[in-house]
Amino acid sequence: MSAQPLTPPSSRAVQVGLKPHPRIANVIAVGSGKGGVGKSTTTVNLALALQQMGVRVGVLDADVYGPSVPLMLGLSGRPESTDDKKIIPMRALGVDTMSIGYLIEDDSPMIWRGPMATQALTQFFNDTLWDALDVLLIDLPPGTGDIQLTLSQKIPVAGAVVVTTPQEVATLDARKAIAMFEKVSIPVLGLVENMAVHVCSNCGHAEHIFGSGGGQAMAARYNVPLLGSLPLDAVIREQADAGTPIVAAQPDAAVSQGYAAVARALMAQLGGLPRAQIALNTLIS
Incomplete structure (x- = not known):
């Protein structure tokens, strides 16, 4: 069954004082209050789902301390650059990508202070020769630190998505992410509840390992849409590790x-x- 085509929205408004990127109609930040909720896996699979629907999409891996997008998309090696030092994005499965993971060895730790990390984010965003994109998903690091602040001040963002798991400790941190985006005037487009239910591959028994209803309750409390609930499934992890997401x-x-x-x-x-x-077409011309 082929994906039904989707007509993506035209360029939406961004923060006051900024204007949309000349080749990117809409930037969407994907964040979470804490790590371990499957944010990067969600970002990559959402990008691929959009691409299959005909949306021109890219992924910017903004987690400079723990980049995972290259592994999940089966990419390696260094991106090429032009004579004027612009970066040519790496491409996989129809998706443009950029990540610090392409520029460092797999086992090299990133011992950077905040300003260096934030400079990397803005450089990757501005100096990458993105194709004309309908949507660029920015996979943020966990938390509400320097990179998130730089995103709100220097990157034209149309909206944000917050990923959480159902248990209280995750939703507590996700609330902080929602509050952060609202404080910097970035609309929260919705909440994604990940690892909501596990279905046994042998017997079919469904179990809410991390509790149930946490995402729906938080969406109602903060008046943001629940975009959907995704399962805890070993195949999702296996395919991401193999470089061919589910x-x-x-x-x-x-x-x-x-x-x-x-x-x-x-x-x-x-x-x-x-x-x-x-x-967008005015900016490109």
Whole structure:
């Protein structure tokens, strides 16, 4: 079953004092209050779901201390650059990507202070020769630190997605992420509840290992949409580790259709935002 085509929204409004990137219609930040909730896996699979629907999409891996996008997309090696020192993005499965992981050895620790990390984010965003994109997903590091602050001040963001798991300790931190985005005037497009339920591959028994209803309760409390709930499934992890995420490897699987549903809900929320005052084609020309 092929993915139903999706018409992505035109360029939406960004923070006051900034204007949309000349080749990127909409930037969407994907954040979480804590690590270990599957944020990067969610980002990559959402990107692939959008790509299968005809959306021109890219992923910027902003987690300079723990980049995982190259592994998940099966990419290695260094990106090429042009004579004027612009970076040519690495590409996999129809998705443009950029990550610090392409520029360092796998076992090299990133011992950088905050200003160096934030400079890397802005350089990757501005100096990468992105294709004309409908959506660029920025996979943020966990928390609400320097990189998130730089994102709000220097990167034109149309909206944000917050990823959480159902248990209280995760939703507590996710609330902080929602509050952070609201404080810096970045609309929260919705919440994704990851690892919501585990279905035994042998007997089919469904179990809410991390509790149930946490995402729905938080969405209601903070008046943000619940874009969808995704399962805890070993195949998701196995395919990401293999460099062929589940949405690419098994697009017709129920899990992949779950990502597709979240992607459609995300685009619907994005489409409801005010339009940018300057059209993308005007900026490109």
